[in-house]
Amino acid sequence: MTIVSSRRQTRPRSALALISLACLTLGAQAQDQAPETLQRVEVTGSHIKRLDSEGTTPVQVLRREDIARLGASTVQQLLSSLAGSTAALADNNNYYGNTEAPGASAVSLRYFGKQSTLVLLNFRRVAAFPLADFNEIFVNIDALPMDAIERVEILKTGGSALYGSDAVAGVINIITRKDFQGLSLKGNWGQTSSKGRFGDGTLSVGAGVGDLARDGFNVLSNLEYYKRELVQGWRHLLDEVNPQYRQVATGLGALSARSYPGNVNGQAVPGCETIVNKRCMSDPIEGGLIMPSSTRLNWLSTGTLRLNKDVDAFAELSLSRNQTEYLGDALTYSSSWGTWTWGDPSTDLPKSFTYRGLPAGHPLNPSNKEASFQYLFADSQPFHHVDAKQYRALGGLRGTWSGYDFELAAGALGGHAQRSQRQVFSDKGFVEVIGDYNAATLDASFFNKPGGYRIGQLNSPEVLAKLFPTFGYEGQTRQLFVDGRLSGELTQLPAGPLSFAAGFDVRRDSFTMTPTANLRTGELLGSGVSSADAARNFGAAFAELNVPLLKNLNLELAGRADKFQHFDAHFSPKVALRYQPTQQLLLRGTVETGFRAPNLAESADSNKYSWATGISDPRRCPAAQELADALEAQGQTQRADSVRAAECNTGIPKVTRNNPALKPETSLSATFGLVFEPFRGSRVALDWWRIQRKGEIGIKGLGDLLNEEGGLEPGLLLRGSLAQDPTFNAQEQAQYGVKVGHLKRVITQFGNQSRTQTSGLDVLARSEVALPQLGRFTLDLDGMVLLSQRYWNLERKGWGDNLVGRYGYSRLSLGLGAALQSGDWNNALRLSYRGGQSLQGDFYDSLWSVEGCADLKLSADQCQVKAYQRLDYHLAWSGFKNLELGLHVGNVLNRRPPVDFKQFGAYWGVVPQNLEDVMGRTFRISASYRFF
The missing domain is CATH 2.40.170.20 (TonB-dependent receptor, beta-barrel domain)
Known part of the structure; x- marks a missing residue:
């Protein structure tokens, strides 16, 4: 003031x-x-x-x-x-x-x-x-x-x-x-x-x-x-990470089988530098980004x-x-990852990518059937500028x-x-330089095309540009x-x-x-x-x-x-x-x-397109469950699974548009x-x-939109024709009371x-x-x-709930400073304080409740972020005319920030995202000179 x-x-x-x-x-x-x-x-x-x-x-x-x-x-x-x-x-x-x-x-x-x-x-x-x-x-x-x-x-x-x-x-x-x-x-x-x-x-x-x-x-x-x-590469900073995190993340810093030049059927590809139990291993945190x-x-x-x-x-x-x-992480690949689905904004049609292994007949596959394959695209050259x-x-x-x-x-x-940026595969480029992943039986040239991408070898910039194209805004x-x-x-x-x-x-x-x-x-x-x-x-x-x-x-x-x-x-x-x-x-x-x-x-002309997964259609899923149960009773297990997936766990295009009526x-x-x-x-x-x-x-969740379908404006929720229904035939539609077509697209608007x-x-x-x-x-x-x-x-x-004291909402935050100006010297101390918090969010956050923490093997003491305290010191000297020199020491006592298992991700174990955990004490020197 x-x-x-x-x-x-x-x-x-x-x-x-x-x-x-x-x-x-x-x-x-x-x-x-x-x-x-x-x-x-x-x-x-x-x-x-x-x-x-x-x-x-x-x-x-x-x-x-x-x-x-x-x-x-x-x-x-x-x-x-x-x-x-x-x-x-x-x-x-x-x-x-x-x-x-x-x-x-x-x-x-x-x-x-x-x-x-x-x-x-x-x-x-x-x-x-x-x-x-x-x-x-x-x-x-x-x-x-x-x-x-x-x-x-x-x-x-x-x-x-x-x-x-x-x-x-x-x-x-x-x-x-x-x-x-x-x-x-x-x-x-x-x-x-x-x-x-x-x-x-x-x-x-x-x-x-x-x-x-x-x-x-x-x-x-x-x-x-x-x-x-x-700053990149968590490996050289791993011993700086708070050891308390290792209590819940035993895999912190572990090597990965998604490596270069890879593993085929669990065996290292020749040329691998690090082999553990016959598998080629790489260090996933060796070159990862810490600070841009x-x-x-x-x-x-x-x-x-x-x-x-x-x-x-x-x-x-x-x-x-x-x-x-x-700097992004190099792209990894594993044939065990199954199928990834997304959508094409230009057609509203789904697209899918299936991670496949190496085909029979590939030089690295000695078997007569498709082999499992794990790989690190070390030459993917990711960036984000x-x-x-x-x-x-x-x-x-x-x-x-x-x-x-x-x-x-x-x-x-x-x-x-x-x-x-360059960070992901091009679907079209993958087919061109690696092969068609949708084939029931992979062609022998998969991952071995003439002029295409070669595993563990030097690949041309033209091939890499097709496989990992630049994109952005x-x-x-x-x-x-x-x-x-x-x-x-x-x-x-x-x-x-x-x-x-x-x-x-x-x-x-x-x-x-x-x-x-x-x-x-x-x-x-x-x-x-x-x-x-x-x-x-x-x-x-x-x-x-x-x-x-x-x-x-x-x-x-x-x-x-x-x-x-x-x-x-x-x-x-x-x-x-x-x-x-x-x-x-x-x-x-x-x-x-x-x-x-x-x-x-x-409010004005804008459009955001994504692919929503795990969607359950409230007007068709109950009928699909009944049909699936009947099919299983008849021994048609494969179709039963397909019916449930199509109506109770499906994916559809989600378009978020502006709303002029806001x-x-x-x-x-x-x-x-x-x-x-x-x-x-x-x-x-x-x-x-x-x-x-x-x-x-904001925007409503898809579940709310589907439940309110009858009251939505026409065109916001698009369904297909019953005559061309991919799940129920005409007899089944009548038998199970199916009166609306399958979901094709949903449009959400800001409201x-x-x-x-x-x-x-x-x-x-x-x-x-x-x-x-x-x-x-x-x-x-x-x-x-x-x-x-x-x-x-x-x-x-x-x-x-009142979130005060819950995760992200400290009751007390303050900064207390003391400074002494004495002649040419200026000394200052500042204490920063932020109160403790539980890990739980609002009432619906059961994962990080006391019971949820117990399920994650976290104690009551670990199920909180304790109070944060930090002391900084500043010194300035102006003993020479027109010259001032300064020194600022941050975190004088070299105290770690409180452990935050929620931010860390206790149940999957990743490096901490609070960089202060590995920064320790900081030093800043400054000088200013006024010429006239």
Whole structure:
């Protein structure tokens, strides 16, 4: 919390009351500062400029020096340190998260997801990442320059009444440096104490010329380069893994028979390097991806030109390029895997791939029948590369007119991303270079075609390109905007000035995501496909009033009307009160609504195709069971199995389409809090909050759709003709009451169908005292107590369990920092804490209940994630003119994160996905030099 102004504040910023009182007992005294004139400035949460450091809504502020003490080298690392920040998306681990938007990071507040936290740059929106994560379109915070940040303001409540769509859980406003003069160079590099290194670093150059007040202009430019090393191969890190995981995963690190050059009938193929019990073995974790490499180049330039004493012209340009490389695992093959089924989006027909062995007559098969075969395609050369470019350019005028402050701006923002990978078989290519796997008797040339793929031999790039073709997506976003606002005092009331702000916002959005041709035709084994091509216009008008009811009581009213093309206008109101009975105590409260408009992947032209398996048709499965039982009684076991599989365990194409009839997600939020300043230099803020969101956009499960078939719109569920029924003949249809044809395809649409309810308590505190002969001592506390977290369950038609203390929902999260500025030295400690959790999710999660854990051979102690604690240390020295050196030690005590058997996968045994488990203590060195 802070007083944000263009000049030095007249008093320190916030408080940790109890600790500060203890400091007083020890004789510490806060230093008085000479009073200076403050300018009214805009603070996130209100368009009305003010002097007060605390408004009606809670706003957390991270200053430049606060950010430095965190030791973060990226915006993602910075924002993930917030107590209210909850898991969203990080580009350094989302390869294993099965995201459809790799190469990007996102932020989420209060568990509401990356689409319900609005991210601003200098009070304006940032371009969306050009690839959607299924239906989620979000801001990629990796495209924001770290070193250009002056401060970050976090609005801890909804902001739709001021900022419009997406500001449901809060607003994060990243504010860059202004009026900087000189030339500076800054760099940092960090790595861990483990064998993996996990190195990353940043090099940035900042330059600024002109003093706005003296010269009438200022131009500032910041260029930042970020590099993260690739980390691969769990084998060399296996001894760094917490040994507790071995208690439940005895196969951790075991060798695999899916090897190179393979096994035929359980015997090693000649040329194998590692043979165990006559079988050729490979190390499946030798070269696997642990952390992807990344290179980023972010450039931000701002300029201001004073046209006259009342008006300034301003411009801003930002460009970014992020390249992320995810190295996939080499493809494996086993003839015991049976048949894999998927669909062809171009025909809606099923496709299947059957893993076959080596035929009789193959050089590696000495038997006279098809032999089992296990193999590692060591030459498959898998890769997954994402190249994303984003931009934002704007310009405008700001100043005063007839005593009112105004600002007008126009601009363009957008981005382009290319996602390309090679990871799976081409069905067509497999037949061409290996052979026809559907033949009842394999041809002797299977896996031995002239000019085709040869086992354990050097294969040409042309053959490999046919067998493992490149595929992916191209995404693009664009937005044009014009906005403006006016603010000032309307009149003077007995208790003070009646202040207002009003403005407008007009935009044009477009989003396209285009798959490669081999995805559109279902050529790739097991693949689905997504596409989008949509655009829309929208406009908004907003207004805000600050009404002084009494000298120490203010009423704040705000409202915003947003009109999106094809949707009714949506109005978001806000009512807030600020009451300050004494200089030391402030009471505040808000009630407001929020909303998230359906994005272009949900409401406009988009299509997602996949193949759903294990489907039981409720209108035909009971009849199929009866028929199968009768067939078994007649000895027709094979047909009986076929009938059951066709109607009770089948696969069908599943198409998820946009829904033009969607309505916005809406929310109702309330806060009530107090800010207490026991003495000068100390402040503590406690704010209770509650948010309920309804009409959440999602899709129904196939089971629900099939059960509701009679009430669905025509065309959403396609059935075949009874006259051409593949399961029941005409006599059987009559005998067993079959009146509808077999399932051929189901179309799902996004709908407003769920709700979320959450509440909690935020604690923000700061204390600054001067310690004689030591320097300035600062204590900071950022904490969140989660009181309730519930999700609506469609099947139950009611709320699920309160998930506080369940998996993923800690009751208490906090960061406690202490810093001592003494001459040229700055020392800081920070404790991060997150409360423990059980492994169980909501009421339906029986697998990870206490009983479920027992079935998995986990004890009650293992069926929980214990509390997380981490201590970091930061040291900075500025003993030479214009030079500052820094050292940040993360996880000083070298403590492991708590064991998480659910994330680890106790019942199948894989390497841990929490990389902190093998990182250990981290070190980051930094240096900055200002040339002039």
